[in-house]
Amino acid sequence: MEITFPAVNIDSTMPQLIVALFAILALLVEVFSRSPRMVFATCLVGLHIALIRSLMQWGRGIPYESSLLAVDGYTTFFNILFILIAMITMAISLSYVENTRVDGGKYYPLVLFATLGMMLLVSSMDLLMMFLSLELLSISMYMLVGSQRDKWVSTEAAIKYILTGAFASGFLLFGIALVYGATGTISFSKMESILGGLGGAGAIHELPLLQIGIALMMVGLGFKIAMVPFHMWAPDVYEGAPTPITGLLSTGSKIAVIALILRLFNNPFIQVSSQWVGILWVLAVLSMTLGNVAALLQKNVKRMLAYSSIAHVGYLLVAFIALSTRGMEAILLYSAFYAVMGLAAFGCIASLTRAGGGTTAGEGERLKAEDYTSLGYTQPVQAAILSICLLSLAGIPLTAGFIGKLYLFGAAVNAGFVGLAVIAVLNSAVSLYYYLGLMLRMYALPGRFAPMEEPVGSLFGKLVLLVLGVTIIALGIYPTPLVGVIKGAVTALSAL
């Protein structure tokens, strides 16, 4: 194979480069200053610069596409989203890291590396680049999950995640090999024209290698987004990981892979996408139902949210199956909403951690549902924000979650999948039970002699949560600005 080095457009890939640069810089800062706060500041500065750079790219509308990377409206939208996710993750991590003896010096740069992985993943334009960015993301996440080295649950979670993740990568890699074998190219755009030239779906049936390859790739990617039946690792890993990382895991890394799947089925595999509708229909129903039913039974709040995030992948698939512009808008919108709700929910849990957490599972953290009884009267800020998140996750109107679900289910109804929409709304009704149940528990009237408890959580952490809570409500009442942005991003994806 002839290898040519493509001309890299430094200007267009600046946000990614900045994140990479500052991640390395932060590691150097750690070496010389040994102060986690300095590392934190370095990372945050880097993210801010990258954010400003991405925002500057937004309006310019000059898509850049090499054989490896595409920088278009779609990528820029997700770049901004991932940078924001990283910033929120960092912000909710600050006091958590100090309270639970996580090594902040390595933790924050790893968050940046994971973010870089996400950013590269959505802009990947060939299979190799895709695999490399996914590995960058995954390996950073493995280390972050295991970063509480003195807690055995954290280590256990990391080992489980690495084993299943490596297995998934194996599937993905094998799938990539088969797809390459069938088409003779790893470039998305070439693949699209080759498959497009075959003459419709009928001819593609003649390529079993391609079919198997795509199926194996979907298995690998399904693992990463914890779609049923590849979800087994998720609850354990979510429970064991440091809480802000659970948030990152359930929002950022999932959204990145879903954005990639959207690109795959819109560009290289657009010819086969309709064949996947039936399978994805079943998987969506399974993900929603299993996620919600299992969440009903959980006693641990992190596990409950883990199962609920499996259900939310199912909701996203509902709109994906529509295979329409409307569906893609819905997915992008809901991803952005879900990022805010998920991070804020895990941020609240992280913020309730008391200093000096022990070495056993959950010591110092509020994880059991009973720990949340009457929380609204002792920790009013966290309880209020968590309530907003729960209402939003449940899809109650006047929160972002409702608008998101409206778009998701609207896309399904519009494409004629009314049955699927009905299953989805019934699942939403089931989910109300555990979301509102936790909320009711938090506001259970305290007994007359309930022990008083000092409010925990830093002022900075609370402020961040407050901003997130207000954002959820504001987007739920007036989502129009974000809808406009998303329309632009989807147009960019379809234009490729």
Next chain:
Amino acid sequence: MDITHWPVLSILILLPAIGAGLIFLIPWADDFFPRVLALLVAGVNLLLSLALFRAFNPASAGMQFAERRDWIPDLGAGYSLGVDGISLFMVLITTFMVFLALLSSWGEVERRPGLFSGFILLMEAGLLGIFLSMDLLLFYVFWEIMLVPMYFLIGLWGGENRRYATIKLIIYTMGGSLLMLVAILSLYFFHHAQTGTYTFDIVQLYETSIPAYALLPMGFAFFVAFAVKSPLVPFHTWLPDAHAEAPISGAVDITGLLIKTGAYAFLRFFLPLFPDFSASYAPLVVMLALLANLYGALIATVQDDIKRLIAYSSVSHVGLIILGIFVLNLQGIEGAILMMVSIALSSGALFIIVGMLHKRSRTKDISQMGGVWRDMPLMGGFFMFFTLASVGIPGLSNFVGEFLIFLGAFRVNVIYGVAASFVVVLTAAYLLWMFWRVMFGPAPERTRTWYDLSFMETVTLTIPAILVVLIGVYPKILLDRIEPSASALLVRAEKKLAQKEIPKNRLSVASCQITEDRELKTEK
């Protein structure tokens, strides 16, 4: 006060919402101020709605005080409010009963009364939103959001069995309304397919013709959502639990208002959107309504728990209201609206009295009461008054509503009328029997004296009593304003039916009735 140029409907909704927000967000030192604030907000809202009543033009059938702004232009959803003769009285009864509920629960809530009033205000905002929305999505937003304060009112202050009651409430009402969401979305896309515009505006959606294959599932989804809230008999089981477990009379009053939203939604959305469905399935719905009427009365007869008894009497009365709506003529609909107002007053007052009794006796068991008249003649008097009102004694408000519903029923089918009148006898029987057992039955040993009504309690009960008499004697105030809107509703449904031209025999009854009504009107 000239309020015609104010965005008065928005103020009506926003004021309690802001009040609730203040109560929740400010860390009040004690519970006195939030309660005063709540009462103040509810009072201002009541005055505002009275001003609305005065400024309302009785001759017009259209939407008055309409407000319209874009909300989500991408979806064609608008922030669109309006009031007509049908919703006017729903608004009035809501503001009135909320004020009364706050007043009556003043001494009754022992734990966190401030928070309690906050949730009541939130309910008020949601209820008014439901009654005033002229946009299907906006309506749905209020329809669902209502459930959250309801859930908390029962879940936090409820009786021992509250967990069960809240789960049942959520599963029933949410399951129903989420299915409706899918039907709303289908309707929205059908409308787009026919006209090319995306809109949730209810007046435009009225014009949508629904393809035959989708009519049954969509109509059914809407029907179930509204029937659960109403609640019509196979979907009613959440109501007695919710009523029985909500310990505070004020909360129960609000539940009483909540169930009016179901009947209202039938009128506002179901009849105009699905006139063909309504017409062809009207006999079936009427059967269900009659069944609900009879079943509620029979079950109420055998209750020992006084709250459950009144809850089942609500189920029975709701059957009558639905009957009035689905006989599909002017008298029936007018009667149904009048009945909704009357029941909110009479049952609401009965629940308040039960709350007062409960405060003294600490029991809901009728056999533990008895001999109340001897201790509390004043309360006994009010109790008798509202019981008689519920029974439907001429001169009191329920009578007018019942009479109009019977009139409508007789015009469609004599059997309907006879069956409904039969239940009235049963209603009289179980209500009077309850009254006798509580007031004159054998008195059990008492550990303390049951003091008679305080001044505040007397005032709380006098106001609804005056209104019950007023509506009973002079229902014209209401009927004048209801009639134009109600007949416009029927005319619109008829027009849509005429466009559809489905086999005539299936809906001959309904459309004959509608034509007749119109002729009657022109004769006048």
